[in-house]
Amino acid sequence: MTRRRALICGLLLALCGLALTPYGCSDAINSNGNGNGPQPRPPQRPKLLPREGMAFRMDAAFEHVVALVSDGARTTGSPALHRARSYIIDELDSCGVQVDLDFFDANYPRGTRPGINIIATLPGARPEVLVIGAHYDTKDMPDFVGANDGATAPALLIELAYQLSLRSLPMTVKLVFFDAEEAEVGWDPPRDGLLGSTHLAELWRKTGELENVRALVLVDLIGDRDLNLKTELNSTGWLRRFFEQRADEMGYLGLFSDGETRVDDDHIPFLKRGVAAVDLIDFNYGPENRYWHSVEDNLTNVCKESVGIIGDLVLESIDPLAEKLLR
Numbered sequence: 001m002t003r004r005r006a007l008i009c010g011l012l013l014a015l016c017g018l019a020l021t022p023y024g025c026s027d028a029i030n031s032n033g034n035g036n037g038p039q040p041r042p043p044q045r046p047k048l049l050p051r052e053g054m055a056f057r058m059d060a061a062f063e064h065v066v067a068l069v070s071d072g073a074r075t076t077g078s079p080a081l082h083r084a085r086s087y088i089i090d091e092l093d094s095c096g097v098q099v100d101l102d103f104f105d106a107n108y109p110r111g112t113r114p115g116i117n118i119i120a121t122l123p124g125a126r127p128e129v130l131v132i133g134a135h136y137d138t139k140d141m142p143d144f145v146g147a148n149d150g151a152t153a154p155a156l157l158i159e160l161a162y163q164l165s166l167r168s169l170p171m172t173v174k175l176v177f178f179d180a181e182e183a184e185v186g187w188d189p190p191r192d193g194l195l196g197s198t199h200l201a202e203l204w205r206k207t208g209e210l211e212n213v214r215a216l217v218l219v220d221l222i223g224d225r226d227l228n229l230k231t232e233l234n235s236t237g238w239l240r241r242f243f244e245q246r247a248d249e250m251g252y253l254g255l256f257s258d259g260e261t262r263v264d265d266d267h268i269p270f271l272k273r274g275v276a277a278v279d280l281i282d283f284n285y286g287p288e289n290r291y292w293h294s295v296e297d298n299l300t301n302v303c304k305e306s307v308g309i310i311g312d313l314v315l316e317s318i319d320p321l322a323e324k325l326l327r
């Protein structure tokens, strides 16, 4: 899915001659300043636990993860993604939430496939819109199931739909399940990757809907057993800091303690069109990010507690965030 810009990596490789992975470079910079020599062990931090008594039901959310993963890889246009979509829509329907489908041509390098974004709308006291998004397609790889990359985040959104259906909302919330986030040949958005979010952002710009959108909160890769989010520097500064502060207030100290990075993800098409956006992402999945885009992205390597923590954070941030957005 997402990809960090590799500019600094190339520079470091040239300077140091190190066999750094493309996704370890800025961490190396953050940890000791030059990425050379043995890396110091990161300080041990206590494992974060979900708050007792929180409304967000992590067990229910994790059932959705298990259901989505059971069908294997869910590539754009595939029968498996069709079944995943039916599952998501059925769950949203059972919450009594309005569901709209956004059909588009996913023009991938090797051909066009049918793309479908799912949009669940929960009307609030005001018409201004807060979008909470996640992609639900997965990479197309043999034996890949995408437990974290394509299941934990949409599962979180399904549980959010249930929780929000029980509440009075200060502003309208749209839960968007993006299709065609993944690349087909090689990461090169919006030609190859971010096709669904690019389509929807442009559609909403044309229809004027984008003027109502006050912010986008994207969740991605949030089920890692060792949950530790990076500060994502493409995100809008004030919105990123809002979530960092909110995590501290809620007792999730050290949630954002894995250094800084830049990630191209489904928030980019909205940022480019002037929408404040943040990517809540733990882009360090397994040792040296080894589980990412591998068969090891499976149910063994994700856990309900991590989904619960991010679910709790997002759910209980909506009211204070709306207060800021509606000022």
Ligand SMILES: [Zn+2]
Pocket: 001, 002, 139, 149, 182, 293
């Ligand atoms: Zn991916």
